[in-house]
Structure formats: C-alpha cells, structure tokens
Amino acid sequence: MGTMPEGSSTAGRGGPRTLAEALRTRGDEELAALLRTRPDLLTPVPGDLTQLATRAGTRASVVRALERLDRFTLQTAEALAVAPDPAPYETLLGLLSGDEGAPDIEAALPHAVDVLRGQAVVWGGDDRLRLVRTARELLAPSPTRPSPTGLGPTVAEATAGMSPTRLQEILAAAGLPTTHDPVSAVAALVALFTDRTRMGALLDTAPPEALTVLDRLVWGPPYGEVTASPTPPVRWLRDRGLLLPASPRTVVLPREAALHLRAGRAHRTVEPLPPEVRPATTSITQGRPQVVDSTAAGQAFTALSTVEDLLKDWHEGGPAVLRSGGLSVRDLKRTAAALDTNEQMAGFWLELTYAAGLLASDGEADERYAPTPAYDDWLTLPAAGRWALLATAWLTATRTAGLIGGQDAKGRTLSALGPDLDRSPAAEVRRRVLELLATLPAGTAPDPESVLARLRWERPLRGGAADPDTNAARNAAAVGPTDLRSRIAAWTLNEAEILGITGRGALSAHGRALLPPASAPAPAAATDAPGSAGAARHALAEALAADAAAALAPLLPEPLDHVLLQADLTAVAPGPLQRPLAETLSVLADVESKGGATVYRFTPASVRRALDAGRSASDLHAFLGTHSRTPVPQPLSYLIDDVARRHGHLRIGAASAYVRCDDDALLGEILADKRSQGLRLRRLAPTVLAAQADPATLLDGLRTMGYAPAAESAEGDVLITRAHARRTPPRTPPAPVPDGPPVPDTTLLGAAVKAIRAGDLAATVERKPVPEPAKNGELPRTTSAETLATVQAAAMTGAAIWIGYVNADGAASQRVIAPVRVEGGFVTAYDHTADEVRTYPLHRITGVAELADDPA
Secondary structure (H helix, E strand, C coil): CCCCCCCCCCHHHCCCCCHHHHHHCCCHHHHHHHHHHCHHHHCCCCCCHHHHHHHHCCHHHHHHHHHCCCHHHHHHHHHHHCCCCCECHHHHHHHHHCCCCCHHHHHHHHHHHHHHHHCCCEECCCCCEEECHHHHHHHCCCCCCCCCCCCCCCHHHHCCCCCHHHHHHHHHHCCCCCCCCHHHHHHHHHHHHHCHHHHHHHHHCCCHHHHHHHHHHCCCCCEEECCCCCCHHHHHHHHCCCCEEEECCEEECCHHHHHHHCCCCCCCCCCCCCCCCCECCCCCCCCCHHHHHHHHHHHHHHHHHHHHHHHHHCCCCCCECCCCCCCCHHHHHHHHHHHCCCHHHHHHHHHHHHHCCCEEECCCCCCEEEECHHHHHHHCCCHHHHHHHHHHHHHHCCECHHHCCCECCCCCECCCCCCCCECCCHHHHHHHHHHHHHCCCCCCCECHHHHHHHHHHHCCCCCCCCCCCCHHHHHHHHHCCCCHHHHHHHHHHHHHHHHCCEECCEECHHHHCCCCCCCCCCCCCCCCCCCCHHHHHHHHHHHHHHHHHHHHHHHCCCCECCEEEECCCEEEECCCECHHHHHHHHHHCEEEECCCCEEEECCHHHHHHHHHCCCCHHHHHHHHHHHECCCCCHHHHHHHHHHHHHCCCCEEECCCEEEECCCHHHHHHHHHCHHHHHHCEEEEECCEEEECCCHHHHHHHHHHCCCCCEEECCCCCECCCCCCCCCCCCCCCCCCCCCCCCCCCHHHHHHHHHHHHHHHHHHHCCECCCCECCCCCCCCECCHHHHHHHHHHHHHHCCCEEEEEECCCCCEEEEEEEEEEEECCEEEEEECCCCEEEEEEHHHEEEEEEECCCCC
C-alpha cells in the first residue's frame, strides 16, 4: 500500500474526524514506523486500527511517548496544547517563533510536527492539527497543574460562571461597547487582547505599578494572591479583565493577555537545535589521540589487575550474603581496604564482576559470594579479550553502582550486589554518552556540562522537566545534576575513565570500537529470543567486542617471563608476568607493593607455603634460577635451605593429634615451652607427643611458636596442602532490566501491520443487509441453512464474505473469509483477518453476509 499524505484522501470531506481515520490514510511503512517507535502499542497486536488508535490515546502510552521526545518536539506539543483545537500550522509557528519570527524555528518545526504526527501524538492535516486528547490533558494548563509554558486559562475558561453584569462592567472599563449576552462579551474581550494595536493602547494607559504586576505573572506561574481590598494597580487590572478571578483570593492572567505581553511566544526560550558537545577548555590531549589511547590502555590493564585481585581475594569463598540480599557495609569496607580504594569504587568493581558473570552467590544454606566457573574461563583469555568482556558487560548492564550507599523510596540503604540497583535507562545513557564523545575529534575530551546539557535536551521529561530558565533549574545546576539520567551520565564519564574506555576524558580508539555504526541494528538485549533478529544483534555485539580487543591488544604490555631478585629478599617484576610465573611466585612470596612494578618479598612463612604445596628446595632453586635476570642472592638461597631443612622435621597426625620427631631433645624443648600449654601435650614415647587439640590447631600452634612442622597421612606420608578454589555452580550474568517493551524486528512489524489491516477490513467493510441485524453490539444471526447456502455459493464464486464466529472459549469475533471448500460440517477458507488459511466449524458461525459490491 502506497504512502499517502495524512488528510489528503479526506480533504474533500473536511479531513479525518478521528485518530483512527487518520491512521487509515497511512501507508504500511508509516504504520510500521509508528509501532517501531511506540512498541507498547504492539502487545498484544491490536485487532484493527480503531483499537490501535484507542491504545495510542491511553495515558500510560502517551506519557511514554512524550518522555521520548526531544526538547523542541516537546515544546511543539506544549505550544499545540495551548493553541485552539484544532490549530492551523501557521498558528503553531506563531506560538513558537513569536511576532518577530525565527528562521531556525521555522526550519526545525516541520520535522518536529512530522515526529509528533508519526508517533500519533498529533493527527490531522496542516490546516487542522490536533493533539491526542490525553496529551492535551497532560500538557494544557490547569489550576492544579501549571503548563510547562507558564500560560494560564483562556478568557473563556477563566470567565466561566462569571455573572453577565460583571462581564459588561469589564467591557465598559476596557473601553468596549456592551453586548447583549455573555458569549459575545467574552468574544469582544478576546478580540481586544489578541489585537496588538488596541491591546498596546490599553496598556499604555496602565499605571507603572500595574505593569510591574504583569511582569511578575507573564512567564508564569500566572496565578497570584490578592487581599479583600486589592491595591489600586491590581484593581485597575482586575477591572479591565487583565486579571480574572480564579478563586475568592486568587487571580489569574488570561492566556490571550499573556501571549500579547510575550510578543506571541508560548515559551520564554525555544530550543530548536540541540546544544553542541563542546571540547573541554583544559584538555591537554586535544589532537593527540596516541596519548589518549596509551592512557586508556594503562587504565584497562589496571582494571584487569583489580578484578583479578578482587576475585583472588575471594578465591576460597567470599563474604556472606545478607538476608535481604547484597553485601554488608562491613564487608564492603574490607573489600575496599583489600583493593586499596574507597568504598564507592569497591562497589563499582563488585558490580562490574557481577554484571560480567564472574561473581555470584553460591546458593548454599549459608549463602556466600564466590567466583563462578566463568571466571576460570575468563582467566584463559588474552588480556584484551578479558577487558572487552568487562567493557561490554558494563555497557549493557542496567545495574547502577553509583546508587550504592543511597536510599530507596522506603528509606532503606542500597547495598552493593543488592537487589534494588537496576535502573532501566542506565544502558541507554551509557551508550549515548559514548556516542556523544565519539562526535568529537579523536583525542578531544568533552566539557562534561555540555554532555549533560545535550542529554537533557534529548530527553527533557526523563531527565527532569524543569525549564532551563527557572530559578530551580539554575539552583540544581549549581549543586550538580539531580535527575537520574544526568547522574547516570556523570557516573558514566567517571566509570569509563576507570575502566579504560576513555583516557584523560577523551574516547579511546578501543572505546570507539565498542560502538556500532549508525546503520547497525539496536544493541543486543537480554530478552532477545534465539533465532530472531536478536541473534543478529548478539552477533554484532560479539563482533564489536572482538574489534575493541584487537584495537587494545597492541597497546597492552607483553607479559614478562622473568623477575629481578634483590639481596634484601625481594623480587621486582618490572611489568606484568606470564600467568604460570605469577601464580608460582604468589605462592613462594608475598606481594609487598604494586604499581608500575610489583615487589614480592620472600619470608620463612612464604617459603614454607611453597614447600607445603609440594615444592622441594631444589625445585625452588631451579625456579628462581630460571626466571631471574639477576643472580640468586645468597641470603635467599640460605632462607630456602634453612626452611627446607626444618620443614617436615616434625610430623603431625591424628590421634586426637600427635607430634613425632626423631630428635627427642626437640620434643623436650616443645614440652618445656610455656606457649605449648594450650595444646595440652604429653610424651607417649621418646619420639612421640600426644595432644588433645585437633591436627589443624596443633599445626598452627607449633608454627606460631616458630617451628616448621608438616602434616602427615595415616600412612605416614607428608600431606601436600593446596589452596582450595571455591566456585559457585554455573551462573548466568544478571539480565538487564528492559526500558519498556523491546523494539520489534521487521518480520514482526510486517505481520502485525497485515493483521491490523485485515482486522480493520473486517470491522469497517460494508455488508449487505442480513435477516437479523446486529442489536446491542451482538453478532447478527442467520439460520443454519442460510449460512450453509451462502458459504457454498461463496466457495463456488471465490467471493469474500463476512461472518460472525464464536470460538471454543466463547469469544466472539467478526471475520472476512474467502471460502475454498465446504464439507463435513466445516468450511476451509482464507481468513483475511488472520492472513492465513483456517478451518471453521459451521455450527460456530453465528451469522453470514455478503460483502457490498466495490463501488469502483
């Protein structure tokens, strides 16, 4: 079906009378575009265009549509809400550009009207523009809800209920001839207020104080309080209808008078063009993208190290899960101390690993947090691939770490990993912020305030509906963003820097690679079904992650296979180490400091830890000799040999527990030591001591006393102890909370449009009279014989007929079918309503009628 200008097909009869009629003039592509921009109209698929129009006018749907308008398009709708209904295009243009006109508004207005009309918020031709009634109710002024324009009621609305005598008094005071009825009196007053010349002459006679009163009300709010004995300036205005009573102690400036004072403008400031994203004035990287990429790569490497440190700290099981969900404040502080950061940043890293599926609760009775099996798979990836997975998870997640520590609507503190951190706009805002950064030249950092201003222009209602000229908006700007979208945007700029997507405020090359091209489909959603268009979006997301990893990989330092041993029992890693080397060194030594180089310190306890893990002294000497670029210091060799010589000299086993040693003098020394009294030792034989403590307590106690015992099995073999890696069962990452219904794909849109068209045909097609016409909305009825005869005749001629049908559940519907075969009490027909071939039992067809002949 071809596209047709709205209202053109009905121009000869005055244009469409309803939104449903206006929708019928649209082509299939226009209907599909409406359903794409307002996907809530599609669930369930409307039965016909009347249902679609009704659903498009519901309050919830209209509010959602208005929330997705940019500032100028919203200002256009607000101006139309205070215009006469219907309003010609020229009237709307005058309300936005004023008496003097504005070329930029004139250029932008056609697109704004097309957007409103395309989303079924406005309908009708340019000579009769109408707002959907619900949108008018939401945007038009009322005493309880001022209009965003600051305008008040019209003269007709403000004088409703006023006595005819009082109206004539106002006309006389304004210098107008009296009339015979209230309607003509109101019309005369409106004509005065809308006549620029006569209105100017009237105001020239006003006292200066009266003009001051008008100046306070002209841009809103238009209401003011008065006393029982108003001042002379207020009395002068009230007598001439420039102030009309709204209540016994309240007056209002009528809309027509306010528009004259505003030079015809509905808004103080109209913003037809989006504010530009400006470069930061203090940017030191402008024109130096290499510096940005290197800085961002360093941050990306630090991010990987931080995530590894976090999950390594919880390797054997993390803190307990609160009964209400999430992490306790005490455990968050401990995590922050372990990561050497503040609690807010610790919460960000926790939420990032959780969103990436690397961390979850184990689901046990004593529920605790622990790494997931996906963490082990993540560790096997190259460094750039690990970063790309984290960045993609952050970009698509709706969990918002910036809320941690705040309070919910009930005053409860929001905890890290808790259940109430999802905010549906988060993913959209993050992506949009990066897209705005990508509009600047490479290496250029943006002015953060210009980014927030652009986001507020694009979604003014979702970002707070305050007028930028109001005092409240100026005060909010002074203390920082207060609306959710602006707060998320501010957090995004900070988190992108920490994660290495930006460097020194500018978008990096690998960060830019995460963004799809403008012609690409929407990003993958958690609710995408396999095999649908969502599969294409997932494939695109994977391709973008691979491109980002490829862009980052050359910028990351190559892992080293060596360390530098020093005489003070330390080893310096001048860069990132290969994973086997790093894992072995973390067992043999303790990390003393991190930074550009990592410093490890060897201690008797760390060497004993390596021996407990099954390494021999010769293994440790060989390991250090292989991986050190400097000679192994003699003190370190002595330390390893000394600990190895004493390691396992004492053996701990289970009696309750026992200690055995070939050196009975050493056992005597232990018995004589006062620190061993808590272990309650006694000698069983010259080389054996028995204890009432369990083996683990006995082992720790003797190590505290400075000995190096080794645990042994029941067979007398030395037990090798290894760190226990605790993992949760397989877990899927948390699903993002969708921000409204998902955008339908092209296939679904095409099928929905066909179904709506077919249903509309069934509901609106002209039918020949039937013996028993429908009454009170019921389906008309024909006898079984008449039904059968009509259906058989249609099957022979190939004609389409209209039927009333009741299904097995008792639901009645009207359908247009083209019968193909009638046999066995069933009719097989092509159903135009469902756009498919179906079979119907004849006994469920309540009535049948031939369609009226096509007049063409």
